[in-house]
Amino acid sequence: MHDAIPSHRPPQPVDPLDRSRFPVDPWRLVERGYDGRDLGLTETLFSVANGYLGLRGNVEEGRDTHTHGTYVNGFHETWTIRHAEDAFGLARVGQTIVNVPDPKTIKLYVDDEPLLLSDADLEGYERSLDLREGVLRREVVWRTTSGKRVRISSTRMTSVVERHLAVMTFEVEMLDGHASLVVSSPVLNRQDGSDEYDVRSAAMGEGVDPRQAHSFGHRVLQPTLHEVRDGRLLLGYRCTNSGMTIATLAQHRIETDNPWTERLTVEEDLAQHVYEIAAEQGRVVRIDKLVTVHTSRGVPPRELADRCGRTMDRAVSAGVPQLQREHAELWARFWAESDVEIEGQPELQQAVRWNLFQLGQATVRAGNHGIPAKGLTGTGYGGHYFWDTECYVVPFLTYTHPQAARNALRFRHGMLDDARRRAAEMSQFGALYPWRTINGAEASAYFQAGTAQYHINADISYALMKYARATGDRQFLLNQGVDMLVETARLWADLGFWQVNGDQSFHIHGVTGPDEYNTVVNDNFFTNIMAAHNLRAAVETVRALEESDPEQMARARARLGLHEREVEDWQRCADHMHIPFDERTGIHPQDSHFLDREVWDLDATPADRRPLLLHYHPLVIYRYQVIKQADVVLALYLCGDHFTAEDKLADFDYYDPITTGDSSLSAVVQSIVAAEVGYHELALRYFYAGLFVDLADRHGNTVDGVHVASTGGVWSALVGGFGGMRDHDGQLSLDPRLPDCWPSLTWRMRWQLSRLRVRLEAEAISFVVEVGEPVTLTVRGQEVQVGSQEVRVPLDGQGPRRDREPELRLVGTTPSARGPREHEPHLAGGGVVPHSWSHELDDPTSPIPVRAPGAGPLTQSDPVS
Numbered sequence: 001m002h003d004a005i006p007s008h009r010p011p012q013p014v015d016p017l018d019r020s021r022f023p024v025d026p027w028r029l030v031e032r033g034y035d036g037r038d039l040g041l042t043e044t045l046f047s048v049a050n051g052y053l054g055l056r057g058n059v060e061e062g063r064d065t066h067t068h069g070t071y072v073n074g075f076h077e078t079w080t081i082r083h084a085e086d087a088f089g090l091a092r093v094g095q096t097i098v099n100v101p102d103p104k105t106i107k108l109y110v111d112d113e114p115l116l117l118s119d120a121d122l123e124g125y126e127r128s129l130d131l132r133e134g135v136l137r138r139e140v141v142w143r144t145t146s147g148k149r150v151r152i153s154s155t156r157m158t159s160v161v162e163r164h165l166a167v168m169t170f171e172v173e174m175l176d177g178h179a180s181l182v183v184s185s186p187v188l189n190r191q192d193g194s195d196e197y198d199v200r201s202a203a204m205g206e207g208v209d210p211r212q213a214h215s216f217g218h219r220v221l222q223p224t225l226h227e228v229r230d231g232r233l234l235l236g237y238r239c240t241n242s243g244m245t246i247a248t249l250a251q252h253r254i255e256t257d258n259p260w261t262e263r264l265t266v267e268e269d270l271a272q273h274v275y276e277i278a279a280e281q282g283r284v285v286r287i288d289k290l291v292t293v294h295t296s297r298g299v300p301p302r303e304l305a306d307r308c309g310r311t312m313d314r315a316v317s318a319g320v321p322q323l324q325r326e327h328a329e330l331w332a333r334f335w336a337e338s339d340v341e342i343e344g345q346p347e348l349q350q351a352v353r354w355n356l357f358q359l360g361q362a363t364v365r366a367g368n369h370g371i372p373a374k375g376l377t378g379t380g381y382g383g384h385y386f387w388d389t390e391c392y393v394v395p396f397l398t399y400t401h402p403q404a405a406r407n408a409l410r411f412r413h414g415m416l417d418d419a420r421r422r423a424a425e426m427s428q429f430g431a432l433y434p435w436r437t438i439n440g441a442e443a444s445a446y447f448q449a450g451t452a453q454y455h456i457n458a459d460i461s462y463a464l465m466k467y468a469r470a471t472g473d474r475q476f477l478l479n480q481g482v483d484m485l486v487e488t489a490r491l492w493a494d495l496g497f498w499q500v501n502g503d504q505s506f507h508i509h510g511v512t513g514p515d516e517y518n519t520v521v522n523d524n525f526f527t528n529i530m531a532a533h534n535l536r537a538a539v540e541t542v543r544a545l546e547e548s549d550p551e552q553m554a555r556a557r558a559r560l561g562l563h564e565r566e567v568e569d570w571q572r573c574a575d576h577m578h579i580p581f582d583e584r585t586g587i588h589p590q591d592s593h594f595l596d597r598e599v600w601d602l603d604a605t606p607a608d609r610r611p612l613l614l615h616y617h618p619l620v621i622y623r624y625q626v627i628k629q630a631d632v633v634l635a636l637y638l639c640g641d642h643f644t645a646e647d648k649l650a651d652f653d654y655y656d657p658i659t660t661g662d663s664s665l666s667a668v669v670q671s672i673v674a675a676e677v678g679y680h681e682l683a684l685r686y687f688y689a690g691l692f693v694d695l696a697d698r699h700g701n702t703v704d705g706v707h708v709a710s711t712g713g714v715w716s717a718l719v720g721g722f723g724g725m726r727d728h729d730g731q732l733s734l735d736p737r738l739p740d741c742w743p744s745l746t747w748r749m750r751w752q753l754s755r756l757r758v759r760l761e762a763e764a765i766s767f768v769v770e771v772g773e774p775v776t777l778t779v780r781g782q783e784v785q786v787g788s789q790e791v792r793v794p795l796d797g798q799g800p801r802r803d804r805e806p807e808l809r810l811v812g813t814t815p816s817a818r819g820p821r822e823h824e825p826h827l828a829g830g831g832v833v834p835h836s837w838s839h840e841l842d843d844p845t846s847p848i849p850v851r852a853p854g855a856g857p858l859t860q861s862d863p864v865s
């Protein structure tokens with residue numbers, strides 16, 4: 001299942017999964033055969049979550065594991081970031097998602113022999129994540145060492161109806177003979193627990209991988225409650241530093257004709273319900289485990305326990321079958337809104353649905369929380385929220401689940417005061433959103449690739465405008481949106497400055513764009529384009545609301561202290577924003593010095609030196625024209641109405657060969673723009689690269705959780721890339737690029753609250769409104785009215801087609817692009833020519849100065865051959 005770290009060239013579009021272990025099934029991810037070697041990966045892939053509560057796919061028995069994980073969105077501990085060399089304004093408070101008490105484990109002993117999958121003689125094993133119904137299922141037939149066969153069936157779900165509830169079922173049946181069974185079902189604090197259950201999280205960062213979470217040196221969860229209450233197990237805690245509180249309540253129910261006894265015990269870090277059963281052959285034992293979890297910023301755990309009790313009462317009175325049914329109904333609604341079908345490609349269909357399901361699991365019930373980069377499937381990136389939400393996830397939500405998009409944007413509105421404070425701390429007017437955060441404060445200790453990404457402001461405004469235009473939600477704009485637009489626009493107008501070089505132009509210096517391999521640069525193309533969009537959006541929104549809702553807008557002006565002069569100023573800044581363009585090459589440089597740097601030839605970089613961030617000091621990387629992820633190319637997609645087809649082709653050609661794709665946020669965007677400019681085959685390869693980021697562990701870190709931005713990008717690549725959907729300035733348009741090998745692509749999407757179904761085939765594209773009012777859109781410039789009768793628009797091909805592929809261009813100062821020199825340390829007494837120079841010495845045209853090793857730095861008078 002493992003793939004090597006990707007080369008920057010996406011692999012051929014082949015199905016990368018081992019189908020004897022993970023067979024194709026359009027609605028399930030199925031595992032046939034237990035394999036303990038990649039538990040970290042499968043724990044992530046088989047996670048269940050609802051946006052509030054997430055359970056990794058740990059096996060029921062608990063002992064075989066890579067990382068036990070139970071997460072509540074936003075439930076975090078804080079810690080002091082100690083900078084070895086301090087400076088004013090650096091982030092001070094680290095925030096890390098907590099591994100909350102684990103309710104997943106259910107241990108089975110048959111005649112005192114424990115079931116341990118790694119050791120067990122298994123006659124049958126199938127685990128499946130049912131994407132249609134949102135349930136994890138496992139069927140095992142175990143032959144004990146005494147030769148008795150036992151059937152064990154279990155299910156696990158985190159309810160999307162009751163987001164504080166997890167439902168587990170566990171069924172045991174003796175297939176041969178009778179046996180004495182013990183089922184021991186704990187809730188345990190793995191964050192701080194000791195002894196048997198202190199399984200240290202392998203995913204917590206100890207090495208140099210910045211993508212992993214911080215590990216704590218102190219006790220995180222302070223016990224405040226542990227009791228048996230009305231036959232229920234109760235644990236309550238308060239986080240040592242953040243003060244956040246949590247209560248977890250578990251109730252079990254057994255159903256069997258066999259005689260049984262039970263015992264309930266609680267300690268500070270462990271609550272257990274233990275059943276002893278004298279099981280006869282064929283007499284099924286069924287145990288239901290219901291668990292409720294409530295958290296808060298500081299409400300006493302005792303009060304949370306009462307809330308847990310109330311949720312539990314409702315769940316118990318509904319009963320497990322009804323809970324499962326209602327949960328499945330909501331998932332069915334999810335699919336009715338957002339399913340994407342690829343005809344004749346069952347492997348792809350399965351992978352697409354797995355990605356969309358993970359996207360749903362990260363968002364559907366996130367409510368008033370953000371959307372962590374890993375959802376609730378792992379501790380990667382510490383459970384933080386990034387721009388991933390606005391540029392990769394909110395687009396999917398806007399066009400399929402507008403309420404969830406609104407929630408995500410309202411969540412950002414909730415941190416506006418923190419953003420205002422941060423702007424002031426950064427000597428700026430307006431608001432500056434944190435690059436990464438849980439609680440609203442900036443948590444990025446590495447400011448070069450963190451706080452410097454000011455574009456987060458523009459990303460939020462961009463997502464907000466798309467949402468507002470696609471849904472027509474003016475109330476949101478009036479109550480929250482306008483405040484966010486005004487404060488972010490203020491930041492840009494204050495951050496940038498006017499330069500007089502003949503014409504006056506507005507510049508933004510000292511920022512980092514999306515590409516984290518070039519930091520703290522001047523006039524990053526993406527940032528400038530998106531900032532201009534942000535400024536215009538603020539102007540247009542203020543003007544439009546003044547027209548439509550003068551009274552409310554007057555109140556908004558008063559609460560924001562907004563002056564007319566400011567609005568005029570934003571318009572000027574936007575109109576004169578400097579957009580870097582290089583006449584020599586005909587491309588948009590990523591920043592003002594980008595083309596002056598040496599080019600890094602990725603083909604000359606061994607695969608084992610990737611991703612670059614794990615093998616080179618940041619300074620080494622920053623010296624080169626080499627990029628981690630789409631930056632200019634992302635701007636070409638998001639603000640595509642500002643550029644011609646020729647611009648896009650030239651830029652894509654230039655940047656593609658120097659894009660490592662070391663971030664999973666890249667491939668999906670490269671796929672979209674490759675499709676647009678006519679690289680059909682390359683678009684498909686990038687699509688596969690994005691589609692299988694997690695399923696094939698393409699970045700080698702799926703153990704740390706699902707790459708949620710990439711799952712959102714998969715949707716965008718399908719609908720925006722192959723479907724060619726854009727909606728600049730509130731106009732829905734399509735210019736499709738169906739891959740040759742796909743007979744059809746079908747998707748659903750909301751537009752002005754109507755639900756459209758779109759079916760794309762080689763010869764035509766068809767639309768029908770499934771729910772709501774008629775919709776007007778354009779197909780390649782031609783206006784189309786769509787109502788409840790299907791409309792078919794013939795297509796003349798699938799856009800331009802290019803047979804060649806982008807090639808590396810050596811623009812910059814170096815005549816021979818390679819990348820960093822690889823040197824052995826030159827210790828005293830050595831006398832070898834640095835090996836990376838040796839080929840240059842053989843080459844008479846080589847401009848590399850020949851120096852004796854150890855001769856010291858090159859000086860002006862050194863001869864240059």
Ligand code: BGC
Nearest residue numbers: 373386387388516663665709
């Ligand atoms: C990417 C960022 C992204 C973060 C979290 C990093 O590797 O470079 O763009 O926000 O991951 O997904």
